[in-house]
Amino acid sequence: xxxxxxxxxxxxxxxxxxxxxxxxxxxxxxxxxxxxxxxxxxxxxxxxxxxxxxxxxxxxxxxxxxxxxxxxxxxxxxxxxxxxxxxxxxxxxxxxxxxxxxxxxxxxxxxxxxxxxxxxxxxxxxxxxxxxxxxxxxxxxxxxxxxxxxxxxxxxxxxxxxxxxxxxxxxxxxxxxxxxxxxxxxxxxxxxxxxxxxxxxxxxxxxxxxxxxxxxxxxxxxxxxxxxxxxxxxxxxxxxxxxxxxxxxxxxxxxxxxxxxxxxxxxxxxxxxxxxxxxxxxxxxxxxxxxxxxxxxxxxxxxxxxxxxxxxxxxxxxxxxxxxxxxxxxxxxxxxxxxxxxxxxxxxxxxxxxxxxxxxxxxxxxxxxxxxxxxxxxxxxxxxxxxxxxxxxxxxxxxxxxxxxxxxxxxxxxxxxxxxxxxxxxxxxxxxxxxxxxxxxxxxxxxxxxxxxx
Amino acid sequence: xxxxxxxxxxxxxxxxxxxxxxxxxxxxxxxxxxxxxxxxxxxxxxxxxxxxxxxxxxxxxxxxxxxxxxxxxxxxxxxxxxxxxxxxxxxxxxxxxxxxxxxxxxxxxxxxxxxxxxxxxxxxxxxxxxxxxxxxxxxxxxxxxxxxxxxxxxxxxxxxxxxxxxxxxxxxxxxxxxxxxxxxxxxxxxxxxxxxxxxxxxxxxxxxxxxxxxxxxxxxxxxxxxxx
Numbered sequence: 001x002x003x004x005x006x007x008x009x010x011x012x013x014x015x016x017x018x019x020x021x022x023x024x025x026x027x028x029x030x031x032x033x034x035x036x037x038x039x040x041x042x043x044x045x046x047x048x049x050x051x052x053x054x055x056x057x058x059x060x061x062x063x064x065x066x067x068x069x070x071x072x073x074x075x076x077x078x079x080x081x082x083x084x085x086x087x088x089x090x091x092x093x094x095x096x097x098x099x100x101x102x103x104x105x106x107x108x109x110x111x112x113x114x115x116x117x118x119x120x121x122x123x124x125x126x127x128x129x130x131x132x133x134x135x136x137x138x139x140x141x142x143x144x145x146x147x148x149x150x151x152x153x154x155x156x157x158x159x160x161x162x163x164x165x166x167x168x169x170x171x172x173x174x175x176x177x178x179x180x181x182x183x184x185x186x187x188x189x190x191x192x193x194x195x196x197x198x199x200x201x202x203x204x205x206x207x208x209x210x211x212x213x214x215x216x217x218x219x220x221x222x223x224x225x226x227x228x229x230x231x232x233x234x235x236x237x238x239x240x241x242x243x244x245x246x247x248x249x250x251x252x253x254x255x256x257x258x259x260x261x262x263x264x265x266x267x268x269x270x271x272x273x274x275x276x277x278x279x280x281x282x283x284x285x286x287x288x289x290x291x292x293x294x295x296x297x298x299x300x301x302x303x304x305x306x307x308x309x310x311x312x313x314x315x316x317x318x319x320x321x322x323x324x325x326x327x328x329x330x331x332x333x334x335x336x337x338x339x340x341x342x343x344x345x346x347x348x349x350x351x352x353x354x355x356x357x358x359x360x361x362x363x364x365x366x367x368x369x370x371x372x373x374x375x376x377x378x379x380x381x382x383x384x385x386x387x388x389x390x391x392x393x394x395x396x397x398x399x400x401x402x403x404x405x406x407x408x409x410x411x412x413x414x415x416x417x418x419x420x421x422x423x424x425x426x427x428x429x430x431x432x433x434x435x436x437x438x439x440x441x442x443x444x445x446x447x448x449x450x451x452x453x454x
Numbered sequence: 455x456x457x458x459x460x461x462x463x464x465x466x467x468x469x470x471x472x473x474x475x476x477x478x479x480x481x482x483x484x485x486x487x488x489x490x491x492x493x494x495x496x497x498x499x500x501x502x503x504x505x506x507x508x509x510x511x512x513x514x515x516x517x518x519x520x521x522x523x524x525x526x527x528x529x530x531x532x533x534x535x536x537x538x539x540x541x542x543x544x545x546x547x548x549x550x551x552x553x554x555x556x557x558x559x560x561x562x563x564x565x566x567x568x569x570x571x572x573x574x575x576x577x578x579x580x581x582x583x584x585x586x587x588x589x590x591x592x593x594x595x596x597x598x599x600x601x602x603x604x605x606x607x608x609x610x611x612x613x614x615x616x617x618x619x620x621x622x623x624x625x626x627x628x629x630x631x632x633x634x635x636x637x638x639x640x641x642x643x644x645x646x647x648x649x650x651x652x653x654x655x656x657x658x659x660x661x662x663x664x665x666x667x668x669x670x671x672x673x674x675x676x677x678x679x680x681x682x
Contacts, residue, residue: 049596050557051575056494060562060572120557120572120597127537127556136536138560224564225530225669373568374666375521376505380494 010418013411016261018173020408024260028404031397038394041387042117050120054385058377059370063388064118067395069217069362070245071111072145073238074355077246078104079152080210081278083203091429092274094421095266098414099257100250101156106402107249108149110395115141117391137220148213155202161185161195162416174409214242221365228297228308228369237289244282244328245358248351251275253403255348257412266413269344276347279354280336287329304374311368316381320360327357456623456645457546458604459674460633461656462520465681466640469518473632473641474500477522480605480631482591487577497571499523499602500632517680520641522632523548523569523602524665524673531561531570539599546646546674547604555598562599566666570601605630625651646674 045052055062078100085093115138116122132139165185168178185191218238221229231237251272258267297305312321331353335341371379406412434449477483477500484497500522508515529548532540539555542548562570576596587593590607594600612628625644633643644653656662661679664672 049573049575051490051495051596054493055574057496057571058494058568060559115558118558120559120599121555121595124537124554124556127554131537131554133536133538136534136560138534138536138558142536220560224534225566225671226564370563374566375503375568377503377568378494 010415012262012265013413013415013418014167014170016407017167017409017411024404028401031401031404034397035394035401038390038392038397041390041394045117045387045391046122050118052385052387054383054388056380056382058373058379059367059382061118061366061370062382063384063392064114066359066362066366067392068111068114068118069238069366070359071107071114071395071399072214072217073242073245073358073362074249075104075108075111075148075152075246076210076214076239076242077107077250078102079148079155079206080243081247081250083155083206083210086199086203087207089432090274091421091425092271094417095263095413096250096254096271096275097159097417098156099254099412101152101159102403102406102412103246103250103253104152105149105156106399106406108145108152109402110398112145112149114395137216137223140216141220144209144213144216148209151202151206151209155206157181158195158198158202159414159417160410162187163411163414166415167410177409211239214239221369226369227302227304227372227374228365231293233289233293237293240282240285240289241358241361244279244286245355247275247279247282248354248358251279251347251351252355255344255351257403257407261407261412263413266418272344272347273342276336276342276350279332279347279350283329283332283336283354287333290328304372307372308368311372312364315368316371317364317368321364324357324360324364327353328361331357455544455647457647457674458609458644459525459546459646459653459657459676460522460604460630460641460643461653461659461662461676461678463640463642463656463678464517464519465661465678466638467518467520468638468640469502469516469520470637471502472635472637473520473522474498474502476500476631476635477602479586480588480591481603482587482593483571483600484573484577484594485579485583486574490574490577495574497573497600499571499600519665519677520632521567521569521665522675523604524567524671524675525602525604527672527674528670530564530566530671534560534564536560545609547606547609548601549603549606550600552592552594552598552600557597557599559599566669566671570599572599573597 041052053062053064082093082097082100086097116125119125128139128142132142134140161181161183162185164178165182165187168175168182185195215235215238218234222231222234224230254267254275255272258264294309297309311317332350335346335350338346367382371382373379431447478485478498481499483499486495486497490496500520503519503521505517505519508517525546525548527542527546529540529542532542532548536558537554537556539551540548540561541551557572559572562568562572573594573596588607590611608630609628613623616623616627625648629643633641642653642656644651646654646657648654656678657676659678661681662676663679664676667673
């Protein structure tokens, strides 16, 4: 592969790194303001204690834990989807994988901080390492989130090396940074082979890690004795929910940055339609799990379980519950199974619905159980304080800032993979297709027939 | 090794809440502001629970139950604690290590009795209260979880005293504050392994039951049903 002729062909992918609009700075300033406000809220909480939140006696876990589960769920967008698409040799993955992996890296860092924000004594965080009890699901969680963060950052970085080499060869801004990060990559066949092997190993490794992370987060709740939590289905249910919200978040981010950086030529409607189909499949899977979870509770009719159940269906949390059913089931299924509606605006609306719906789902799983203890305590409605809302705002803006910052340093769409797709995959895929067909048994025969056609 | 347990006779209990007050004073449990108390942050280690109401308004008879920590033999809180800030002692008491707690509140989420209380913040206590702090019990900082410990400091004092007098700890040497203060002797306390103890006899009464026993937590605090 020669790097010279890349310059003109995929110039659009380099442009965001070298040219910055004024509106970009405006957005950065606005987001930074939100972030600083949230930071101020956290400092306030550090000084005055968790009393600054809206949490109270039975509802002792609230917004932070909801956001924690939600953000870690979003992080499944990336690595898992990208690995599965790579593994299944889906050719349409090429412009998608990079963005998916970036989402994982950033969101995981933010989500992973939430349990620490939630601690009453963050100054004693090192006790987890000094005196950690491996019997506690929180320690499993600490382990798996760290493992996932490590694996997914490496999985983001390794396929980026050839692109960093391209940036290094162009010279100009941040030359030294690119030189260090490119790791001396020159695109020789040996290097390319090593790179591909590394990617293959990583993508196989990252899938079980990703699944374990959300299973373990589900176990934090599933391992307790509490009604509404103590459920064997929680592991897979959370994983499906995570993938669900992940795909939706990925679609939203892709559409936003396609618009901002004019990637229309790379991210075509067909990509979003494929992702839309994936979203529909996961939507139905999620509905199946939800139905399972609630039907068994209802049919068993255990009093403690039923109190939580009714609190969700008809009680204080009914508006949120039915909003979740609308956002997570009705809206996406109607839009995505209808050919006329399954266009870019429709897919965007469905995705926004799913992200909101999945946040509500986490809220509905966590709070009603705590708000309905087994013994008759007086309970009120949990209302988040400004501190909690401020920190949630800060987390969201930190994600956007991180993503925007990344787009100014590295290409958001993998340039070498696009190039590779253009140069090799067309040939390779037609070869592969022919191999599937009856009549042509050996590889050389296929090769010959392709050559004859060309 | 003794195994401490408690039996509360609901037939004798008059819901006077003397145990609730005595516990709060004995253990330096924080008095929170009125706002916080209204928001469900009032801190009680011993709490009077209204289980159900008998009769119609205005002739209501609430059925109450004094609830402290159940001191389970299979405690859910200990299982999930990530830093061993709570542990089961050989004498059966579920104890707390306050300097170890990181305030993750997982134990609160997992306790089926919702016994644990959290120091949401640390408020200025009235001067009279600060003057009468119990010197044997540490004052907890903000951001950690606490709960009833069967007045474990009294056990320490009592066993040291017994040691100084060169004798074994005898029944009655060590009783928690709630037991001592109960005006109708509704609470019996003692060693469940001692075959002659009053508490063992009471716990085997036909009226005896444990709260949410079916969960398998094996509570060492048991109740005697009220006679009709």
